[in-house]
Amino acid sequence: MSLSVTSRMSPIKNKHLLVLHHVVVVLLFLTQSCGGQHQMIGPTKPVVAMIGDDIILPCHLEPAVDVVDLTVDWSRNDLKPRSVYVRREGVELLTEQNPLYTGRTSLSVNKLQCGDVSLKLSTVQLSDAGTYKCLVPKFNAETVVTLAVGSVSSPVIELTNVKNEMVLECKSNGWYPEPQMLWVYSEEKLISVDPTKNVRGSDGLYSVSTKVTVEKGQSYSLTCKVQQKNISQIKEAHIHVSGDLFMVQSNTAVHITVNLAVCLITVGTAVILIWKCGQKKTKRRMMRMKMNYIKQRWRRNHTENVTKRKD
Structure with a gap:
């Protein structure tokens, strides 16, 4: 009797064990995949910047995770040293940075908390054009960002x-x-x-x-x-x-030349008019001074004559 009960119970136990096994397998798969599912996302097209611009080279982890205290590495394989920006355990390693980028690169701490490791590059130079690699070693996540540098002027x-x-x-x-x-x-x-x-x-x-x-x-x-x-x-x-x-x-240039010519003519005319007015004023002043001098001479002579007569 007991054997028959045991035989009837064993299929039920086996079914439970099979379900439990599948659950464990799924959990293990999810755990393993979660550890390696972080991806680095960058732009699909080259970033275009003009010489002298301040620009952002986009790069972020997905799903987002705080990387403030992790290693973040920006580099260019065509440079020696190759490092454009290195951050380890929350500290910038300036000694490893290529001198071309001294004082021109930075990351936002607030954005790092959200997995955004985008690099800010200031005062873009012609030599900055190239392909950059963005890497967070802990997650083995990396991507590349291409920077095209241009310069333009009006004809x-x-x-x-x-x-x-x-x-x-x-x-x-x-x-x-x-x-x-x-x-x-x-x-x-x-x-x-x-x-x-x-x-x-x-x-x-x-x-x-x-x-x-x-x-x-x-x-x-x-x-x-x-x-x-x-x-x-x-x-x-x-x-x-x-x-x-x-x-x-x-x-x-023609427009500028015409405007410049008009301005020069206007200014020249104004200068001539002012000069002529100044000349007229000078002549009037000289005439007044001459008349005053003659009057003073006449008065002085008249006074002297009157004095002689009295004597």
Whole structure:
């Protein structure tokens, strides 16, 4: 009788044990996966910055966890030493930092509490362009952030008269990477467009220029465009040429020259008027002084004559 009861109870116990086994396996799996599931998340596209900017290189742990007292390492494999920023146990290790980044990098302690290890980079330089690795060794979590550095400037248009033609030269200095320059126009009246000249200076920046020649006595609306697609930058200058005269429609060198000429003429006219007024006042003052002198001489002579008569 007891054997039959035992045999009837054993399947139930086995079922309970099987359920318990599955629970333990699931818990072990969750525990193990939780220990290694932290991922480092960075931007999917390059971060673009202009020379002189202060920018943030995004990087954060997911799920969020406090990393204030953990090691955080930012580096570039193409540098020696490779360290851009190192923080261990809440202390910045400046001695390990590449001298190029001295005094220009920092992390936010408040953000570190939320797993955000984004690096602030101040006064961006051309040499900062490259691929950065963001690493938190405890979780073996890392990602890369690409920084593209650019430099732009507005183009200027200069106009020169040559016989029966006018030459318009568009210039723009201080670009990086190397830009493309082109003329945009609606009229098909252009005589010729010179090839673009690109020159790289000792500072690593590019200067570009190109000329277009147009006939006098006709009207033209032209746009000089400088663009750099890698850093998504476009700068333009517009000019309208009417006959032998020109009218600038944007802030170009011609516009500045016209305004400067008007200012100089105005100032020159004002100076001449003030000088003439000063000359007239000086003449009046001299005449008054001369008349006063004559009067004083006459009075003195008159007094002397009267005195002699009395004697």
